[in-house]
Amino acid sequence: MVGVRDLDPSASPLDYYGYELRRLREAAGLKQQQLGDIIYCTGSLIGQVECTKRVPTRDFSERVDAALGTDGTFSRLVGLVLRSVLPTWFQAYAEMEARASYISTFQAQLVYGLLQTPDYARAVLGVRSEGDLDAKVAARMERQRVLDRENPPLMWVVLSEAVLHQEVGGREVMRNQLAHLLDLWRRKWVRVQILPFEAGAHAGQMGSFTVLRFDDDPDLVYTEDFVQGHMTANPQTLREGSLRYDLLQAAALSLEDSAALIARVMEERYGHQPAPDGRAVA
Template sequence: MANIRDLDPSASPLDYYGSELRRLREAAHLKQAALGEIVFCTASLIGQVETARKVPTRDFSERLDAALGTDGHFSRLVGLVLRSVLPTWFQPFAEMEAQAEHISTFQCQLIYGLLQTEAYARAVLGVENPGKLDAAVAARMDRQRILARENPPVLWVVLDEAALHREIGGREVMSNQLAHLLSLQRQQWLEVQVLPFNAGQHAGMMGSFTMLRFDDDPDLHYSESYDSGHMTANPQVIKERSVGYARLQAEALSPRASAELIARVMEERYGKHPEPAGRAVA
């Protein structure tokens, strides 16, 4: 007989998800193998999720809801599970990011998490999280769902040119990542600017930071170090960083010129000619 691990549903969102999957599967009189056939996975995977040894994906959760007739139950739960996978110190920011109406960020080394391809995210997260890589990548990809909402936040990203040249994951991963940035030109509420090397000293030399704005709540400033994040609504900090961000935007290339630079780096450094792309007009 299989060794069934007892779960405490209150221990974590992942444990609760696993216990719910087992409960509802058994209520449907389905063995793990039978459910696996329906949702196109192995019985082993079903068992790993039920015992909280595997983090479920959103696609897996949607297939469970369809198979078990659970009216979006697992699709709702998986958001909590994936949020819990994020580092504890990062979770408060992720919650605020998901509620923001306007996001302004300066990134000095990497592409902003909301704009990363899955392969790029896997390369970045694999440096520190090789043992939990699938879960970390799934959590990062899930953060990006806010950009696909009916009313997404306004997102303005200023990237240091170094982020385009830093070869993350190899040439193919980088060329696809830059192609993804170019494709975002079509998004009405999203702009990407590049701060070129020849800008010299600038207002972001202390490191990456993000500003969040809300309809009815105070603005927030967020920055992070190696293993901690700092979020504040201090009016003086907000004022200073808002001015600093405005200066970065002024010194950066225009969105059109930024796209031209991204395309040039993509072709010259990574050997891939970008597909023609243009912003849709009404």
């Protein structure tokens, strides 16, 4: 049994979530194990969330709402909780990203966060991860909910071909990630182009960057170094970022050729290969 401690609900979104979960569970006359039985988890997990030792997921929150009849309280609150899991320096960007009407990004090494599969994200975040890796992955997946809203942002992504060949998480993870990029073609507001190796020297050699555009706010340019991110609305920087992005788009393969390259790399590099005994392996 997880030890019960007093929580200050004003300390953080996670503290408030744990405080409310305990309060509403007890108001319903349920013990931790009883609630766990209803939502198909352990009573220990309920206790860990109530004591802020575990970060709740969206699925957990939706099941709690259904079990306690809380009219979406925890489903709404979990977004704030997961946002708070993001690095402090990244939270402001995540907020602006969620408000953007147009996102254009060039990625030199990795698939853009909004397009990552859970397993790919886990491999990326697990390289240097302090704290709850599950929570960090859940926070990244929460960011992707912006693509499912009624009016999602238009997203145009240019990926270096190197992104396709950099094996992150193993062959199966990469195969599924590239398949996910191809599946995104069904979303008319998401477009992916590949900058091929044959492009040679290009306008993105200084590294990845993202331009966010808004209906009612100044546009922003976002970059990262190995310590933190940098976001600016400086007109000259924005002009330079926009020009570099236009040049990258012009040098990249067409949408159709980009999809064909993704599919070819997926099959040739990460497809099922025969093992020495003749059996197929991933």
